[in-house]
Amino acid sequence: MEQLHTHSTARSHPRFQSIEPGHRRAIEELYNQYPFLRGRMGIHLPYTRAKQALSKDTAWVWAKFDKRPTAYLIFLKGFPVCMWSPDRQDGQTFRWITPPSLTELGATVCLANLLVGESVLQIEDLLVFQGQNLWSHHIFSERWKKLLDVWQSIPTEQPLLTFKPRLVEPIALKDWKVAYDGNLS
Helix, strand or coil: CHHHHHHHHHHHCCCCEECCHHHHHHHHHHHHHCHHHHCCCCCCCCHHHHHHHHHHCCCEECCCCCCCCCEEEEECCCCCCEEEECCCCEEEECCCCCCHHHCCCCCEEEEEEEEHHHCEEEEEEEEEECCEECCCCCCHHHHHHHHHHHHHHCCCCCCCCCCEEEECCCEEHHHHHHHCCCCCC
16 A cells, blocks of 8 residues: 555656746846856867966866756745756756755755756756855855855755755866776766
């Protein structure tokens, strides 16, 4: 009887939901509030500028398991957590138990990839935290430290999630040769 109840509960709560019109409008408002979200979250530099930047600052890299562009993981007060694809201007919501502190003072937006085949949500960076634009004003190592703090605030028990969220493991570019796995991109 218990197995039947679990099965019917899973059927009544799909893994993902479509984004409702009000939620979509709230995401559009995020784009107005944080115009950098409209651009691609990657930096392409000519070799001469890249050489200069990489010789004086630490560059961080991590294995990317999927060739699709990174999406936004969006936490908005009054709405379910969602993955939003900036390329397609579409997304999906899911049920994730999160602390109110993520949205009380404003939106929180991360870069993330949903690896459907592995049932893993890979979180890469923290762009906006509690309504504060971190992307434009903080280097990656500062954003990463804040993301680690945020990660500690999220309950580990997630009975409503049908996938496993995890943080990427950033590696300094100078150490990539040692850590590189040719099977990954």
